[in-house]
Amino acid sequence: MTTRRKVAVLISGRGSNMRALVEATRDPGYPASIVVVISNMADAGGLDFARGAGIATEIVPHRGLDRAAHGAALDAAIRKHGADLVCLAGFMRLLDPGFVEAWRDRLINVHPSLLPSFRGLDTHAKALAAGVKIAGCTVHFVRADVDAGPIIAQAAVPVRDGDTEAELAARILAQEHRIYPLALRLVAEGRVRVEGDRTIIGAPDATGSLANPSTP
Ligand code: GAR
Secondary structure, three states, X not given: OOOOEEEEXXXXXXXXXXXXXXXXXXXXXXXXXXXXXXXXXXXXXXXHHHHHOOOEEEEOOOOOOOHHHHHHHHHHHHHHOOOOEEEEOOOOOOOOHHHHHHOOOOEEEEEOOOOOOOOOOOHHHHHHHHOOOEEEEEEEEOOOOOOOOOEEEEEXXXXXXXXXXXXXXXXXXXXXXXXXXXXXXXXXXXXXXXXXXXXXXXXXXXXXXXXXXXXX
């Protein structure tokens, strides 16, 4: 097998997407390995899982640092572990534009909406308030604007009558755990080409379509 890409995963909280990525890398055929999990929060729940999995962890607090200084500290922690791809997985700090540019097309994020709809926070509440019948999640390359950048993969789920935010979030999160490892695989294999605001991917597309309500 060719050399695996070395990935840093940045988290702020429970880290379930980080966990999905770590679990994917347990397949020896997977083209990437997680070399470090970095958090801006010392009490991020996901850190315990990473430590238990034998993965190096770093705490890079944002408190007391301006955005550029925090970006520089993150960059140093990433490079210290030799990573050349970065996955944001529930990393809830706005990143320094210089950091984003330095990692252009090597910095990936997962977001719990079908971008470009519902950027920012409270995406599930926004989707329910808008009355959409289909919601979902997106994995994308990061640009300086919040939740913007070329889309690598998306998954859609139905919104059901009476859904609570928690129910919709759980349905979407299950899909995040499916498409983030898939998107990282495609990027690590060099199959994702960025053309302007879009990506071109040499992979078979999903067949069929999702309609909600489904037709009888
Ligand atoms: C995930 O739903 C992720 O999409 C979202 O935070 C959650 C983190 O969960 N990220 C964003 O909203 C970024 N804009 P996790 O810590 O269990 O992976």
